[in-house]
Amino acid sequence: MVREGGGGMRLGKYEIGRTLGEGNFGKVKFARHVESGQAFAVKILDRKRILELKADDQIKREIETLKLLKHPNVVRLHEVSASKTKIYMVLEYVNGGELFGKIDLKGKLSEQEGRKLFQQLIDAVSYCHEKGVYHRDLKPENVLVDAKGNIKLSDFGLSALPQHLGNDKLLHTTCGSPNYIAPEVLANRGYDGSMSDIWSSGVILYVILTGNLPFDDRNLAVLYQKIFKGDSKIPKWLSPGAQDILKRILDPNPSTRINMAGMKSHDWFKQDYIPAVPYDDDEDINIADAALPIKEHDEADDHRAPSHINAFQLIGMSSYLDLSGFFEKEEASERKIRFTSSYSPKDLFEKIEGIVTEMGFQVQRGNGKLKVKLHLKGSASLNCPGSLSVAAELFEISPSLYVVELRKSYGDSSLYRQMCAKLSDNLGICKSQQLLMTQSLMTEACKFTSEMTHAAL
Known part of the structure; x- marks a missing residue:
């Protein structure tokens, strides 16, 4: 229950404070537990906005995923409640900003600092995989850093769970961010979520150590050709160990790419490595019945007008993306x-x-x-x-x-x-x-398909 009080807005046992950020679905507010004084972040999501953007499955998936994860390097979900118009997610408060901002300020990090962050990232990602969770959108913007310099993996809206695997035990949804997406995800033939997350982690490591992207081009078709070929230039000024682990992670062939076990046994990775220990508490996450499902089925929805198809959806219909x-x-x-x-x-x-x-x-x-x-x-x-x-x-x-x-x-x-x-x-x-450009974009889609098919072969 949300109410206004003398000290400001209250959400049950939480006092709601300043706005920490804003997104497509609502705001993130600072909150403090009234009794303990502990700080939290509360995502306040607008139900109407979620439905307008057809993102109800995404929100439900994020909540279901975060329920499973209890690890020091993963943002913790503590509680979910709802009103008729809002959904409230009470999350761990991380006050150090994004890894993206840390790299942007420094340009690049030292191998010692970068290795520590990468070890924590791999601890978090491998733990997720053990729980049957594949993130599928790993990038510095989705990695938070706390005041002590430790990372917290966040944003599980595109994650996949075991029930999302096909009959071939592979994932088939093409998703992710252009510069971080694995080549096998683009190929649209099914992919192992663990190996695709490892690729994205390797791109993050490259960015951490060099301050640049390993695969980059203004033209998306050219960018994806580079990714298919694994066409990255690993700087010679990096240590031999850093060069080797990057080369083995950024292998465009997932069957020969280094796996989690191989990564954790790599000499460069093992330096000063202290494995994180998952939380062993039995905290029961309270999710109010009103929070999920986000919307009950409405027969009127069966007669909605078809959604607008944009240029990239046209390309997606005739190619891999x-x-x-x-x-x-x-x-x-x-x-x-x-x-x-x-x-x-x-x-x-x-x-x-x-x-x-x-x-x-x-x-x-x-x-x-x-x-x-x-x-x-x-x-x-x-x-x-x-x-x-x-x-x-x-x-x-x-x-x-x-x-x-x-x-x-x-x-x-x-x-x-x-x-x-x-x-x-x-x-x-x-x-x-x-609308005037639609015809030319259809032509471009055909060209894109040809180029991507050639690159895949």
Whole structure:
């Protein structure tokens, strides 16, 4: 039960405080247990928004998955309750930000620091696999860091459980983030969730140690060809052990790729390794009956109009890939927004630079990306009002159509949303322009299919 009191909003035994972040489904609020004083994070999800985005299965999957996991390197779910309009997930409070932000600030981490984080990541991922959970969206943005520098794996909305395996005991849903997705996931022939998570973990390790992505290209077809070939350049300045483990993880053939046991017995990995011990408590997670299912079946739903099909869904119908939602204009979430534009890359970067400079931001260019930063005098911390860092990157769909991705590293959420709105309003294309481009995108889809088939062979 949520109510307003003299000390602010109350959710049962929790006092709700400041907003920690905002996403597509609602907000994350700081909370404190009234009796113990312990800090928590409460995800407040809007039921209507979840249904509008057809994400009810995703939310249910995340809750079901987190119920199973009790590990020091996995974000802990403590309680789930609901009202007619909201779902409340009471989670462990992690106050150190994302691994992405840590790498972005430092550029790259030392092998000693990077190895410690990677050991914790592998402990968390291998524990999930033992519980029958495959994450399927491992990336630095989904790895949190606490005040002591320990990692907490989060965001299990795309995870798979044993009941999601096919008759061949493999997974078949193509999902994940473009730069971190395993080649066998793209091939659409079924894949082992454990081996695909290992690949994504290896991409994270590469980013931790080098500050760069092992597979990157503005053109998505070229990016996926690089992933299929395992075409990464492992720097010679890394230690021989680091080079070897990266080479063995980023093997495009899952049958010869190093597995969890091999990784944990690797000499580089074993240095100063202290295995994490899963929690042995029997805490019973309270999930209110009203929380799941998110919506009862309604016969009127059987007569809904067909959902809008975007460019990447068209490509997905005729090739190996379905990146639904990558094409359509999104609302600014807490971490990133994507919108489509018909401006050339050169013009886009120049126009973005001009717009954000007028807003008072500083701009840095490099490696095909653009970084936007703002620090006001008197800013005491990275997350205080007036401080913001955003990276802008382009992806090519066709020679006349690009996706702009704006990803927040840290800073003021209000400033970030203002900047996203201004850029997408000025540089994005409208729905009528999208319709005019459908024919050319279908042609591009056929070309994409041919290129991907050739790469897979």
